[in-house]
Structures are given as structure tokens and as C-alpha cells.
Amino acid sequence: MKKVHNFSAGPCILAPTVFEEASQAILNYNNTGLSLIEMSHRSPEFVAVMEEARNLVKEILSVPDGYTVLFLQGGASLGFLEIAYNMMREHKKGGYITTGAWASKALKEANFMGEGVVVASSDDKNNSYIPKGYTIPSGLDYLHYTSNNTIFGTQFKEIPETTVPLVCDMSSDIFSKPIDVSKFDIIYAGAQKNLGPAGATLFIVKDTILGKSSVAIPTMLNLETHAKKDSMFNTPPVFSIYASMLTLRWIKSLGGLTEIEKMNNAKAELLYAEIDRNPLFKGTVAKEDRSYMNATFVLTDETKKDAFDKLWNDANISGIKGHRSVGGYRASMYNAMPIESVQVLVDAMKTLESK
Ligand SMILES: *Cc1c(COP(=O)(O)O)cnc(C)c1O
Numbered sequence: 619m620k621k622v623h624n625f626s627a628g629p630c631i632l633a634p635t636v637f638e639e640a641s642q643a644i645l646n647y648n649n650t651g652l653s654l655i656e657m658s659h660r661s662p663e664f665v666a667v668m669e670e671a672r673n674l675v676k677e678i679l680s681v682p683d684g685y686t687v688l689f690l691q692g693g694a695s696l697g698f699l700e701i702a703y704n705m706m707r708e709h710k711k712g713g714y715i716t717t718g719a720w721a722s723k724a725l726k727e728a729n730f731m732g733e734g735v736v737v738a739s740s741d742d743k744n745n746s747y748i749p750k751g752y753t754i755p756s757g758l759d760y761l762h763y764t765s766n767n768t769i770f771g772t773q774f775k776e777i778p779e780t781t782v783p784l785v786c787d788m789s790s791d792i793f794s795k796p797i798d799v800s801k802f803d804i805i806y807a808g809a810q811k812n813l814g815p816a817g818a819t820l821f822i823v824k825d826t827i828l829g830k831s832s833v834a835i836p837t838m839l840n841l842e843t844h845a846k847k848d849s850m851f852n853t854p855p856v857f858s859i860y861a862s863m864l865t866l867r868w869i870k871s872l873g874g875l876t877e878i879e880k881m882n883n884a885k886a887e888l889l890y891a892e893i894d895r896n897p898l899f900k901g902t903v904a905k906e907d908r909s910y911m912n913a914t915f916v917l918t919d920e921t922k923k924d925a926f927d928k929l930w931n932d933a934n935i936s937g938i939k940g941h942r943s944v945g946g947y948r949a950s951m952y953n954a955m956p957i958e959s960v961q962v963l964v965d966a967m968k969t970l971e972s973k
Pocket of ligand 1: 693694695764766768787808809
């Protein structure tokens with residue numbers, strides 16, 4: 619099999635050992651003679667997987683007592699609605715920092731329940747920066763933000779200061795660095811950006827929010843339903859959870875998030891240094907707000923496009939075409955991407971310059 623350097627924004631690259639072990643589990647799970655995906659989700663084997671996955675999330679993120687870890691379905695996109703249902707209380711208002719397409723989609727869902735209020739936005743400059751120095755109005759039930767803007771390539775470097783409950787969509791940077799979970803009421807993330815295959819959505823929920831909504835919540839959207847049943851109210855996405863558990867074991871084996879962060883910093887710094895050095899390229903967002911997961915950049919001379927596209931194609935690079943709303947290129951460097959692959963991309967950029 620030829621080595622492909624996969625810079626896809628999601629579904630994304632996972633560690634080679636995760637692919638190997640997950641493949642084996644499909645054929646014969648732990649010598650049970652059964653595939654992982656044909657056994658009961660209530661079997662002792664799968665219950666143990668779910669337990670380990672939830673415990674590893676707590677251990678790796680140092681989740682304090684008083685939080686429940688859930689693996690649900692529907693992606694972060696259903697999460698947008700689940701947030702509104704579970705967090706809207708007396709005011710029926712949620713505040714949103716709109717820094718990109720996903721943040722705006724989250725805001726839209728809030729309006730199905732109550733009112734989504736834009737607290738700060740970077741929509742005026744095509745989401746090329748993270749808003750700062752805004753004031754948060756009173757009368758909100760919660761504040762929602764998107765920690766990493768997968769499409770536009772910006773990332774919050776600080777957790778927003780607020781006195782209202784804080785909710786964060788961390789789909790594309792969860793497990794990329796340590797975070798202070800105690801600052802949040804809900805953290806949620808689709809698995810397929812930095813954790814596992816699509817199918818599962820991770821929720822980390824402060825127990826005090828459960829059962830506090832002022833409206834009747836449909837059963838499947840009610841986080842309390844799932845918390846009471848340990849994520850087993852209905853059939854969970856067993857394969858996605860299993861592969862996520864393998865990824866969590868892999869993160870732990872590498873030394874946890876402090877080590878992962880060092881690796882991610884080295885990769886991002888390598889690529890951004892070349893974007894800034896090479897006169898043929900420029901970044902598309904404010905430097906201080908650059909994402910360490912998804913780097914967005916464009917050519918300064920569009921006539922070089924065919925030459926550059928040939929260079930990276932020939933180097934077996936895949937998935938770096940920019941999102942249509944930004945254009946140019948987007949290199950996603952999730953946890954499992956080795957720095958060697960980033961070096962291959964940097965070499966292609968250097969070769970274009972020397973031609
Ligand atoms: C990909 C992505 C989503 C959407 O996730 P789904 O699981 O496909 O619903 C939401 N938010 C962010 C930040 C994303 O990167």
C-alpha cells in the first residue's frame with residue numbers, strides 16, 4: 619500500500635495501531651469468535667469497552683467529579699439542538715460567539731427552542747479572526763462557542779470569561795491539548811475529527827444541568843435520559859466507541875495531552891513558519907488566532923496553482939484542498955498525523971519556490 623499523507627479535515631487520520639486493532643476486532647473480537655459489531659451492546663465485552671472509553675476520557679482530560687461522560691449519536695450537528703434543549707431555562711436565551719460555519723449552525727438550532735443571541739462575531743471579515751473585548755449581555759442561560767473553527771482555521775487560545783454556564787463545541791480540537799474542564803457546563807464533540815470514526819458524539823456534562831430545563835425535552839434529546847442509562851438507553855454506535863477507546867489508549871501511551879500538545883505545536887509551527895517564510899504563500903487568518911489543527915493558506919500568485927497541485931499530488935498528499943468558503947488550501951494536522959507528513963508538505967512548498 620502506498621503511503622498517503624492524509625490532511626483531511628474529517629473524517630480524519632487515526633493512529634496506525636488503531637486501524638490495525640479495530641480491523642482485528644471486526645473479524646474476531648478478543649478471541650470470542652464474534653465480531654465486535656455483531657455482539658450485543660449489553661454483553662460484558664461491550665459494556666467493558668464503554669466503561670473503559672468513558673474512564674479514559676475522564677483520566678486523560680482530568681475531568682473533575684460531578685461530570686458525566688456520554689457517547690451519543692447524531693453528530694455535533696444534533697448536539698446543536700441538544701444544547702438548546704438542555705441549557706435553555708428561565709430566559710430561553712443562549713448567547714453565541716459566531717466564528718464560523720459550525721458556530722452559525724449551532725446558533726440556528728437555538729432558535730428552534732428559544733432565542734439565539736449573537737454575543738460576538740467574526741462574520742464581518744469572513745471569520746478570519748477570533749473576537750476579543752466583547753461584553754456579554756445579561757439574561758442569558760448559557761454562552762456557546764466553537765473552540766476551533768475547522769473550516770476557517772482559527773482557534774480560541776483562551777477560554778472566554780463568563781459568569782453564565784459555558785458550552786463548547788470542541789469537535790475539531792478535543793484531545794489536542796490539556797483543557798480545564800471545570801470551566802464548562804457542557805463540552806461536546808463529534809468523534810470523527812480527532813478521536814475515532816464518525817458515529818459517536820462525545821458529551822462531557824456537568825451533573826447539575828441535568829433535569830434543569832424549563833421545557834419538556836423529547837426523550838432522545840434529553841441528556842438526562844442517556845446519563846441515567848450510562849449511554850446505553852438505545853443501541854450505541856459500538857464501532858465508533860471502540861475505535862475511540864483505542865485512540866484514547868494510544869493518547870495515554872504517548873504520555874497524555876501534555877505530550878500530544880508538544881507534538882501538535884511542533885507540527886503547526888513547522889507549517890506556519892513555511893507559510894510565513896515562503897513568498898508564494900500566505901495565511902488566511904490573524905496570526906495570533908491561527909488554529910493548530912487546521913492551517914488555512916493561499917497562493918500569492920494564482921498562476922502557480924497547477925504547478926503546486928502537481929507537486930503535492932506527486933508527493934502522495936491528500937485532502938488539502940481548502941473549503942469552498944475560503945478557497946486555497948487547508949492542512950488538517952490532527953493528533954495522529956506524524957510530523958514527517960507535515961515535512962513532506964513543507965518540502966513541496968519549498969520545491970515550488972525553487973522552481
Ligand atoms: C465537523 C464539525 C461539526 C459537525 O459535526 P457532525 O458530527 O458532522 O455533525 C461541528 N462542529 C465542528 C467544530 C466541526 O468541525
